Amino acid sequence: MTLLDRRRYIILLASCGAMMLVVLLLSPGIGNQSSSVGILDAWRSLAQRQEERPPLAYQIGFRLRLPRTLLAMQCGITLALCGAVFQTLFRNALATPYTLGVASGGSLGAMLAIRFGLTGSVLGISAITGSAFAGAMAVIGIVFLFTRGTRRLTTNELLLAGVTLGMFCSAMMMLVTSLSTVRQTFEIIRWMMGSLDTIGNLHWQSNLPLMIPAWVVLLLSARALNQYMLGEDLATTRGVHVSRLQFVCILAASLATACVVAICGPIGFVGLVVPHVTALLVGRDCRILFPVSAMLGGVFLSICDWVSQLAMVWAGAFTGQSLGAVILPIGVITAIIGVPIFLVLLHRRAV
Amino acid sequence: MTELDRTILSAESVCFGFERRPRFIQDVSLRVSPGQVWGILGPNGAGKSTLLRLLAGLASPVSGRVLLDGRPVFDWPPRRRAARIAFLPQSPPREIALTVRQIVLMGRYPHRQLGLFETVKDIQIAERAMVATQTLEFADRPLSTLSGGEAQRVHIAAALAQEPGILLLDEPTSALDLCHQLRICELATALASVGMAIVLVTHDLNLAVRYCSRVLLLDNGRPIAAGAPREVITPEVLEPVYLVKLAMLASEHGGWIAPISAIDHVDAATDADSRTSRNQGIGTPSGGPHP
Numbered sequence: 238m239t240l241l242d243r244r245r246y247i248i249l250l251a252s253c254g255a256m257m258l259v260v261l262l263l264s265p266g267i268g269n270q271s272s273s274v275g276i277l278d279a280w281r282s283l284a285q286r287q288e289e290r291p292p293l294a295y296q297i298g299f300r301l302r303l304p305r306t307l308l309a310m311q312c313g314i315t316l317a318l319c320g321a322v323f324q325t326l327f328r329n330a331l332a333t334p335y336t337l338g339v340a341s342g343g344s345l346g347a348m349l350a351i352r353f354g355l356t357g358s359v360l361g362i363s364a365i366t367g368s369a370f371a372g373a374m375a376v377i378g379i380v381f382l383f384t385r386g387t388r389r390l391t392t393n394e395l396l397l398a399g400v401t402l403g404m405f406c407s408a409m410m411m412l413v414t415s416l417s418t419v420r421q422t423f424e425i426i427r428w429m430m431g432s433l434d435t436i437g438n439l440h441w442q443s444n445l446p447l448m449i450p451a452w453v454v455l456l457l458s459a460r461a462l463n464q465y466m467l468g469e470d471l472a473t474t475r476g477v478h479v480s481r482l483q484f485v486c487i488l489a490a491s492l493a494t495a496c497v498v499a500i501c502g503p504i505g506f507v508g509l510v511v512p513h514v515t516a517l518l519v520g521r522d523c524r525i526l527f528p529v530s531a532m533l534g535g536v537f538l539s540i541c542d543w544v545s546q547l548a549m550v551w552a553g554a555f556t557g558q559s560l561g562a563v564i565l566p567i568g569v570i571t572a573i574i575g576v577p578i579f580l581v582l583l584h585r586r587a588v
Numbered sequence: 589m590t591e592l593d594r595t596i597l598s599a600e601s602v603c604f605g606f607e608r609r610p611r612f613i614q615d616v617s618l619r620v621s622p623g624q625v626w627g628i629l630g631p632n633g634a635g636k637s638t639l640l641r642l643l644a645g646l647a648s649p650v651s652g653r654v655l656l657d658g659r660p661v662f663d664w665p666p667r668r669r670a671a672r673i674a675f676l677p678q679s680p681p682r683e684i685a686l687t688v689r690q691i692v693l694m695g696r697y698p699h700r701q702l703g704l705f706e707t708v709k710d711i712q713i714a715e716r717a718m719v720a721t722q723t724l725e726f727a728d729r730p731l732s733t734l735s736g737g738e739a740q741r742v743h744i745a746a747a748l749a750q751e752p753g754i755l756l757l758d759e760p761t762s763a764l765d766l767c768h769q770l771r772i773c774e775l776a777t778a779l780a781s782v783g784m785a786i787v788l789v790t791h792d793l794n795l796a797v798r799y800c801s802r803v804l805l806l807d808n809g810r811p812i813a814a815g816a817p818r819e820v821i822t823p824e825v826l827e828p829v830y831l832v833k834l835a836m837l838a839s840e841h842g843g844w845i846a847p848i849s850a851i852d853h854v855d856a857a858t859d860a861d862s863r864t865s866r867n868q869g870i871g872t873p874s875g876g877p878h879p
Contacts, residue, residue, distance in 0.1 A: 243705050460697065464694060467681055470675070474645070474673065474674065475670050475694070475697045476667030476668075476697060476698035478666050516685070521685040521686055522690060
């Protein structure tokens with residue numbers, strides 16, 4: 238990175254940061270609850286928050302919408318960052334944060350909780366969330382058992398192990414589904430679509446003690462992962478402790494991803510495509526790719542969440558019928574928005 | 589003689605094996621001093637690359653020792669070792685979307701513990717390395733758009749930017765055109781003359797004669813001969829190892845070794861016998877590869 242690049246780097250990060258800030262500033266005014274509460278109403282109501290009964294605009298803007306966007310943002314950051322790390326670590330363009338089976342393990346965990354009717358919560362964490370997290374952790378644990386064996390697995394073998402475990406979990410999910418009632422099956426399918434609604438009784442802050450350290454570790458690994466792109470031998474002779482790097486990155490990325498899956502379900506697509514779009518825009522140098530990818534992921538998922546809330550409202554206004562304020566699954570929106578953008582970029586690059 | 593007596597990298601009766609070939613490298617010894625250019629020769633599968641990996645600390649010998657500055661090279665902290673030894677694998681990656689300049693600057697990794705950005709000094713060193721390898725002209729192109737030989741020179745530049753005391757090169761000239769083969773070899777001698785130690789694996793016997801100060805001939809994981817290139821690179825020593833009829837041609841630039849014909853199967857059997865006896869004769873530690 239030359240001196241010129243350093244200026245470009247700072248400008249890039251600053252503009253991504255500005256985008257995140259704009260999203261957060263807009264967030265109290267955007268949502269499917271009571272469309273009469275606009276951005277200005279929400280921010281104006283901030284002055285009256287000390288009153289005994291805070292105005293509706295404050296409650297909607299700052300107790301519902303802003304926390305929801307904060308959750309969307311942290312999930313987007315985590316998924317896009319972990320996707321970029323896994324694509325680099327496995328040298329595979331198809332790698333996602335879910336490649337090692339974290340999503341399948343989490344889904345199986347959530348599904349078991351739903352099937353056996355586990356309810357209630359411990360320390361503000363619902364049984365479904367806790368069970369999903371446990372499922373994700375179990376899969377990561379098994380993957381790590383493999384890496385600690387007598388023979389260290391190559392990254393490709395690790396990928397295969399993760400994919401196979403994921404398949405096993407999927408099979409188990411089918412088994413559990415076939416033994417569930419129609420109502421439970423519906424609940425399971427809704428959970429697997431991924432949604433920021435499942436926040437339930439959990440605060441958006443509760444993820445941060447796990448996520449922020451993970452982000453820091455992954456961002457700090459960027460220089461070593463650059464060397465890793467040259468192959469394990471070259472990276473080793475350049476001074477990278479390769480097995481430690483792999484261990485730390487997989488652990489950090491899996492823990493952060495497990496948080497996302499446990500709370501929001503397996504939201505797809507962000508972790509695959511945001512890193513690729515970012516790479517097409519800024520290149521593959523991990524020092525730029527990781528932070529930009531993370532921030533774009535946060536912005537992208539927040540915007541997708543708005544669209545998922547408002548799509549039916551807009552559709553209702555367009556057709557002149559009231560379709561209700563149904564929230565569409567966010568995974569659908571990420572794909573509808575993201576796929577065209579990605580394909581256009583890919584096409585332009587290829588031509 | 590530019591050679592110093594100090595040994596900085598040495599292999600002492602090193603043995604190494606794989607799961608399927610437990611006794612592959614056997615009893616190889618080597619002493620590298622600053623200013624030397626060592627050439628490691630031998631047919632395919634003789635163990636040249638494996639020996640180089642042992643010297644680089646990428647693998648630990650089953651018995652014997654590889655010492656860097658008197659300490660087992662495998663035990664060095666990776667980053668400190670990287671500041672001493674640079675390594676170029678036989679086929680370094682080419683499908684990387686980074687630019688040439690970025691790749692060369694990555695050679696500076698072991699010299700900066702912290703800090704995201706390269707310093708002005710890093711940039712100057714990388715620039716010099718690119719000039720030395722004639723890669724500056726395509727500094728801003730992605731590596732993936734270069735030809736094989738160009739990419740190879742970029743990786744050599746990155747190894748130079750690492751500013752090592754010891755340079756380990758696995759077939760550095762294999763993909764290069766004639767001009768760049770000579771330039772890289774001249775670069776190697778120039779670096780050696782200012783005190784760098786270089787160990788390179790090569791199949792080019794004539795380049796080894798001209799540019800190496802010492803050569804080690806391996807066959808089947810065993811040392812066959814070691815010493816000055818003129819003593820080792822002769823038809824008598826090489827023919828039974830390479831199974832090729834060789835001729836030494838006189839020229840105004842000195843002797844040139846030329847392959848004439850492959851020794852066919854029937855002869856190979858008898859030659860293999862003489863080869864074993866030769867192994868026993870030369871491969872013993874006393875006649876072994878000490879300079």
